[in-house]
Amino acid sequence: MRVVIAEDLALLRDGLTRLLTAYGFDVVEAVDDGPSLRRALLEHRPDVAVVDVRLPPTFSDEGLRAAVDARVRVPGLPVVILSQHVERLYARELLADAQGGVGYLLKNRVSDVRQFLDAVRRVAAGGTALDAEVVAQLLAGRHAGGPLGRLTPREREVLGLMAEGRSNSAIAGGLFITEKAVSKHINNIFSKLDLPPSDDDHRRVRAVLAYLDGTGTPS
CATH class of the missing domain: 1.10.10.10 (Winged helix-like DNA-binding domain superfamily/Winged helix DNA-binding domain)
Structure with a gap:
């Protein structure tokens, strides 16, 4: 399974690469900023991308924007978004096309290796993997x-x-x-x-x- 990773922190980027590789994934590229992510997604068209919400140069929503743009050009491109907190606006952006192949996980969940890998595989297969806190906030009210x-x-x-x-x-x-x-x-x-x-x-x-x-x- 071919994967693109986008994470600006070198230690976490290397850790994700080593983890996925150890479990049989083929990490075709690991990038650290929004423009590089856009290029990598369209160039490789991976089976799944694992993307941090906040990437250089703005450190706001560069990762999300790159993922959403790529899904417009490649409908249904599977993306797992990683975030420090539940940010409802970002989650809604990702869900807006209702295509499936979407994940939104809190970064502290990555420490549960089995759960994280299951989520990546599920999204790659076209399913959803939304953190329970994300679901609760989206359904709130x-x-x-x-x-x-x-x-x-x-x-x-x-x-x-x-x-x-x-x-x-x-x-x-x-x-x-x-x-x-x-x-x-x-x-x-x-x-x-x-x-x-x-x-x-x-x-x-x-x-x-x-x-x-x-x-x-x-x-």
């Missing part, structure tokens, strides 16, 4: 109205875990319910959100992302 207001508290829990990229079995284990119950909740979610049943995993991903971003029913 949405109880009263809109499509999410139709959901029961349990269905909102299930939707949040779906957004994190959890499988039905993982959701069942986390909520201490059966997989059959999870399937029922998911069917209810799609029904209440006016989404027709589908076996298309990417349809499921687009739906979750669209509702996390509050954009309505995805096409």
